[in-house]
Amino acid sequence: MNALLCCLGLSKRLIRWGAGAAAGMVISVSAQAQFQEIIPDQAILQDVLQRHLHLDIRFTHPMDMGPVLPMDYPEEVGVIANGRRTILTDKLQTNTEDGAQTFSLDYEVKAPGDHIFYIVPTPYWDSSEQKMISQYAKVIVDAYGAGNGWDVLVGMPMEIQPLSRPYALWAGNVFQGVVLRHGEPVPYAELSVAYHNDGSVIPPADSYSEQIIRADINGTFTYGIPKAGWWGFAAAAMANDPLKNPEGEAVNHEETGVIWVHALDIHKAH
Numbered sequence: 001m002n003a004l005l006c007c008l009g010l011s012k013r014l015i016r017w018g019a020g021a022a023a024g025m026v027i028s029v030s031a032q033a034q035f036q037e038i039i040p041d042q043a044i045l046q047d048v049l050q051r052h053l054h055l056d057i058r059f060t061h062p063m064d065m066g067p068v069l070p071m072d073y074p075e076e077v078g079v080i081a082n083g084r085r086t087i088l089t090d091k092l093q094t095n096t097e098d099g100a101q102t103f104s105l106d107y108e109v110k111a112p113g114d115h116i117f118y119i120v121p122t123p124y125w126d127s128s129e130q131k132m133i134s135q136y137a138k139v140i141v142d143a144y145g146a147g148n149g150w151d152v153l154v155g156m157p158m159e160i161q162p163l164s165r166p167y168a169l170w171a172g173n174v175f176q177g178v179v180l181r182h183g184e185p186v187p188y189a190e191l192s193v194a195y196h197n198d199g200s201v202i203p204p205a206d207s208y209s210e211q212i213i214r215a216d217i218n219g220t221f222t223y224g225i226p227k228a229g230w231w232g233f234a235a236a237a238m239a240n241d242p243l244k245n246p247e248g249e250a251v252n253h254e255e256t257g258v259i260w261v262h263a264l265d266i267h268k269a270h
Helices: 012-017
Strands: 035-040 052-060 076-081 084-087 093-097 100-108 113-120 124-126 131-143 158-162 174-181 190-195 211-214 220-224 229-238 250-264
Touching (some): 035 131, 035 250, 076 100, 131 229, 174 250, 190 220, 211 220, 220 229
Parallel strands (some): 158 250
Antiparallel strands (some): 035 052, 052 100, 076 113, 093 100, 113 131, 124 131, 174 220, 190 211, 229 250
16 A cells, blocks of 8 residues: 555655554544535546646535635645656635635646645634644546556545546446545545535535445445536544644644545536
């Protein structure tokens, strides 16, 4: 498993997290269906003349299309491609949605290969749950069909490693992944699954805002994707060490690994 870690150019932040297993730990998700989004305008670049990607970065409730929650400037945003990590934090543009700060990123693809975009956010204070929250999110873009790195790990403390290729999925396919904590599988991890709603779905009840599934003893989960679009998968655990809230009090720190995957409707493909 560790052999799949991308070892080049690790930031000091990621190195400090270190390693350690969470054997036997049952991990659960927040009941509020908050997701860190990092969503590109294209999941696949097919034509070599297509080089530009635009990514929107927001903290929100995807199925309910809001509200958008305020974000501080991220600690790190980057991309891993062809074994190389590039830090893009200083390339972010600041935006406002629903009165909350969000971010976006424009990126020029320079070579074929799977591009793993990720965000290490500044921890967010959730006053209702009295804890700090960090959602480490990633998304994989296929550049020109190379298919050479979609399962490489970023090295975040909570991370989902895809077992299914996370792009070029059809609606109706299943998506599989492994929940990892410091690089080790988490038995029976609980995950929240949410659809990035484009306005085409009206949940009939609050429970439909997220799907709840559980991994098996090996940390592996399976989910059947019912609709075309972007789907987010999230698994959370409390960090070993507390963080200070805005008042300077030591509180629990919830860390979440998020991955976004994309599916198309086979009946509308052309």
